[in-house]
Every structure is written in structure tokens, then in C-alpha cells.
Amino acid sequence: MADVFDSEKRSEIMGCVRSNNNKSTELKLIEVFKRYGITGWRRHYRVIGHPDFVFPNKKTAVFVDGCFWHGHDCRNTRPKDNHAYWEKKRQRNIDHDKQINERFAQRGWIVIRIWECELKKKNRQILERKISCLLENA
Numbered sequence: 001m002a003d004v005f006d007s008e009k010r011s012e013i014m015g016c017v018r019s020n021n022n023k024s025t026e027l028k029l030i031e032v033f034k035r036y037g038i039t040g041w042r043r044h045y046r047v048i049g050h051p052d053f054v055f056p057n058k059k060t061a062v063f064v065d066g067c068f069w070h071g072h073d074c075r076n077t078r079p080k081d082n083h084a085y086w087e088k089k090r091q092r093n094i095d096h097d098k099q100i101n102e103r104f105a106q107r108g109w110i111v112i113r114i115w116e117c118e119l120k121k122k123n124r125q126i127l128e129r130k131i132s133c134l135l136e137n138a
């Protein structure tokens with residue numbers, strides 16, 4: 001798809017997408033939790049890495065990662081302008097995610113990372129598989 005925005009406008013839009021997206025993806029996941037009868041989650045739990053959801057009783061942290069920002073290899077947008085800039089930013093997020101995963105693992109926590117695109121209906125099976133460990137002891 002042609003990029004109709006100049007790079008400045010683009011970064012403005014991206015900034016917008018980022019914050020709004022986060023909220024709606026979290027809400028979508030809450031709907032999923034409810035549908036499957038998953039309980040015990042906390043939001044805004046004060047723990048390193050700021051997971052989107054924490055299940056303190058299950059020692060499980062759930063992150064919802066934006067595909068673009070966290071480098072998911074799916075069909076989500078990849079701007080052609082400023083490619084190096086985005087790539088660098090993304091790589092930083094990916095490295096950061098990895099570090100967070102390791103920190104949680106060291107403490108015996110489970111980390112579930114859900115891609116934004118997996119909240120779409122057609123990817124429901126992937127999502128189910130990912131959250132299955134939350135279902136088991138529910």
C-alpha cells in the first residue's frame with residue numbers, strides 16, 4: 001500500500017495508534033477472559049515490565065503486544081519511510097520484551113504474550129491455545 005503520509009504526519013498517527021490501540025486491545029482481552037470464565041486477573045499491577053494483566057494466584061503475567069511495535073511477522077503495517085528508524089525502535093522493544101520474559105521466568109512466573117492480531121476472530125484458536133493455562137486451574 002502506498003504511503004500517503006509524510007514521515008512527520010506518520011509518526012503523529014503512529015503515536016496515536018499506539019496509545020489508543022493499547023486500550024482497545026486490553027478491553028478485547030477482558031471480553032475474552034469473561035467469555036471463558038477466566039477470573040483472578042489484575043490490571044495495572046505494580047510489577048516490573050508492566051504487564052497488561054497479572055494473575056497473582058497463578059504467577060502469570062499477560063502482555064498484549066502491538067504487532068507493529070513488537071515486531072510480529074504478520075501483515076500489519078510496515079512503513080517504508082524512515083525504515084531504519086522504525087526498525088531500530090522495534091528492535092529495542094523486542095530486546096526489552098526478551099529481558100522482561102527472562103526476569104519473570106527467573107522468578108518462576110509464566111509469561112503469556114498475545115499479539116494484537118490474535119485478538120481477531122479468525123485467530124481465535126491461537127488465542128485459545130495461549131490462554132489455555134489460565135483455563136485449566138480456573
Ligand SMILES: [Zn+2]
Pocket residue numbers: 067072073074075076115116117118
Ligand atoms: Zn501480528
